Amino acid sequence: MTLEVSSAVQDYAKAIYSLEQRREGAAVSTNALAERLGVSAASASSMVKRLDGLGLVEHAPYKGVVLTQRGAKVALEVIRHHRLLERFLAEELGVPWDRVHDEAEVLEHVLSEELEELIAAKLGHPTIDPHGDPIPTADLEIVEPVTVAMEVLEVGARGLFVRVSDTDPEMLRYLGARGIAPGETFEIVEKQPFGGPLFARFGDEDAVHPLGGRLAAAMRVEVGA
Amino acid sequence: MTLEVSSAVQDYAKAIYSLEQRREGAAVSTNALAERLGVSAASASSMVKRLDGLGLVEHAPYKGVVLTQRGAKVALEVIRHHRLLERFLAEELGVPWDRVHDEAEVLEHVLSEELEELIAAKLGHPTIDPHGDPIPTADLEIVEPVTVAMEVLEVGARGLFVRVSDTDPEMLRYLGARGIAPGETFEIVEKQPFGGPLFARFGDEDAVHPLGGRLAAAMRVEVGA
DNA sequence: ATTGAAATTTCGTCTCGTCTAAATTGGAAG
DNA sequence: CTTCCAATTTAGACGAGACGAAATTTCAAT
Numbered sequence: 001m002t003l004e005v006s007s008a009v010q011d012y013a014k015a016i017y018s019l020e021q022r023r024e025g026a027a028v029s030t031n032a033l034a035e036r037l038g039v040s041a042a043s044a045s046s047m048v049k050r051l052d053g054l055g056l057v058e059h060a061p062y063k064g065v066v067l068t069q070r071g072a073k074v075a076l077e078v079i080r081h082h083r084l085l086e087r088f089l090a091e092e093l094g095v096p097w098d099r100v101h102d103e104a105e106v107l108e109h110v111l112s113e114e115l116e117e118l119i120a121a122k123l124g125h126p127t128i129d130p131h132g133d134p135i136p137t138a139d140l141e142i143v144e145p146v147t148v149a150m151e152v153l154e155v156g157a158r159g160l161f162v163r164v165s166d167t168d169p170e171m172l173r174y175l176g177a178r179g180i181a182p183g184e185t186f187e188i189v190e191k192q193p194f195g196g197p198l199f200a201r202f203g204d205e206d207a208v209h210p211l212g213g214r215l216a217a218a219m220r221v222e223v224g225a
Numbered sequence: 226m227t228l229e230v231s232s233a234v235q236d237y238a239k240a241i242y243s244l245e246q247r248r249e250g251a252a253v254s255t256n257a258l259a260e261r262l263g264v265s266a267a268s269a270s271s272m273v274k275r276l277d278g279l280g281l282v283e284h285a286p287y288k289g290v291v292l293t294q295r296g297a298k299v300a301l302e303v304i305r306h307h308r309l310l311e312r313f314l315a316e317e318l319g320v321p322w323d324r325v326h327d328e329a330e331v332l333e334h335v336l337s338e339e340l341e342e343l344i345a346a347k348l349g350h351p352t353i354d355p356h357g358d359p360i361p362t363a364d365l366e367i368v369e370p371v372t373v374a375m376e377v378l379e380v381g382a383r384g385l386f387v388r389v390s391d392t393d394p395e396m397l398r399y400l401g402a403r404g405i406a407p408g409e410t411f412e413i414v415e416k417q418p419f420g421g422p423l424f425a426r427f428g429d430e431d432a433v434h435p436l437g438g439r440l441a442a443a444m445r446v447e448v449g450a
Numbered sequence: 451a452t453t454g455a456a457a458t459t460t461c462g463t464c465t466c467g468t469c470t471a472a473a474t475t476g477g478a479a480g
Numbered sequence: 481c482t483t484c485c486a487a488t489t490t491a492g493a494c495g496a497g498a499c500g501a502a503a504t505t506t507c508a509a510t
Contacts, residue, residue: 008497030458043498045459050496062458062505092317093343106335115328118318233467255488268468270489275466287475287488 005054005070007109010078011037012047013056017068021144027064076140081108081116082131083136086166089118090130097130097181098172131172131218132163132182148223151216153198157188161202171215178209186221191199230279232334235251235303236262237272240282241286241292242300246369252289252353255289301365306333306341308361311343311391315355320344322355323405356397357407365387376441377411382413382446386427394442403434 015036019028034044052059056071067075077219083151085104095103111119120126120138128134136142147162159183164175175181178201189208190199197212240261241283244253253401259269265366277284281296281382291434310329315321336344345351345363353359372387390426400406405427414425422437435445 004496006496031456040499041458041499042460042500049459089340093340093347095340095343099339102336103340107332110331110335112328114313114317114324115320118320122318214484229466232465256486265468265469266488267470267490272467273491 005074008047009051009054009056010109011050012044013067013071013075014082016051016057016065017072017079018042019069027066029064033065041093049107072142076136076142078108079139080136081111082136083133084105084116084123084126085111085133086129086131087123087126090193091123096173097176098169100130101166101169102155117207124224128163128181128182129166131166133166145222147220149217150200150211150219150221151195151198153188153191153221154221155188155191155198156221159186159221160184161186161219163220165218168218170215171218174215178207179205230281230299233272234276234279234281235334236298236448237269238292238300239286239303239307241276241282241290242297242304245292252285252291254289258290283299287305288412295442298365298367301361301367303333304367305363305365306336308358309341309344309348309351309401310336311354311356312348312360321398322401323394325355326391327446336396346372349370353388353407355407357386358389370447372445374411374442375425375436375444376423378413378446378448380416380423382415382448384411384446385409386444388445388446393439393443398441399440403432404430405434 012033015033016028019032019036030044030048031041032113033048034041037044039047039118042165048059048065051065051071055068055076057065057067059065065175082104085107086100089095089103108125117138134142134144145162150161153159161180161182163182164171166172168190184202186200186202188198192198192212195208198216199208199210201208228304237258239294240258241253245251250423255269255273256266258273259266273282273284273290273336276290276296280293281299282290282292284290293348304421307329310332314325314328319382342363345355346406351360359367359369370387375386378384388404388407389396391397407425411425411427413423413425417437422435423441424433424435426433
């Protein structure tokens, strides 16, 4: 068995963590993991065995995988690095928000703990990244806010646009070009039937933006207020 | 033959470049390379073959290795990353100068060209790093200033402390604790015989500092007023 | 209960970068 | 001109991480 928590191991831990979130804590299938990471099912399967050997996951063969305490710690450490870096790149270096994800994806694995701390301090210990994703604290606590997809809302709903997936640059550029970012309040002014687009006003702007398809699914909001 | 310029390949190119500098352009021996990188001679030998296959070096078996144009470009790109990062870490994040080297050593391999440019711009396109080493320009030109080791100087010599190796944190902490950094003028006030230490005054301070052994060898200076 | 498709794992192989041990070469000293 | 030593290269192996193909398991549908 191996002893090192390599970049690859970190990526697997992060992916499992993220898939566990989505599936409400249920075991993560090898296939889902493979797809998420863009590797073959065979690769994911053998890597899962390694993670098990490292004590980072519980693996019930053919039944999926669940992070252990230690595995979650590895994942949250990398996620903290990733989101702090995204925030840092956006805020201190002016990297456009549709590109911070890819940059952070490689930097996250080589960020030392000292540098992590210096960056966090410089930013004033932020709690969310540019896409609205929460940043785990230094002792790896994280609060996932309860949100719903924008697409489920009905006309008249008001709320706060909270977060959006950081993985699709296209989508982020689209939102960015229209000045729509997490932190804005909104109101649904119209909704087309049969899963059609909805139309929303953001902040105190007059403009009404059509939101449909994958976009309305990716945008997470807090309702009420 | 392989096609990728991996981190390892970059490290070898960088090491060869640095050893070529030291040996005034002469071919670099496999042994010197191995020692520099902390790997076995066998590893260096096989890697040299790969670099040759990649067109990054000319390898005359048993005679040593010389960087090609392409190889030098790879080396200078990494050196630019390294030194820009050192400067950035020191200036923007307050990393102590004896630690910037190790941080930069890993970050240099994952820095994108966009980020490199943003960092350079933010720093105002600096030409030297915190240890006084010149930073290659964006089109990879570099000017190595002509310097001599401080240890060869005689009493009465005046000049400018220009650079010091970034690889020995101990040494850097020692100098830092005494407020001695590249950019300071100095004057030699005393020199002990038989390769003994010399004594120098820096800047407009009154304090006289003894400098001997590896320290006086590592400090590079420009002489003459 | 049986069967068949889908998910998963196993098997054998590949590249990268390292190692040790063994073979080879070059050059200096006699 | 030989001999011998140090430097170098070759040979063989390994671990990490990936792959495709083949075997296995699960599970839903009959």
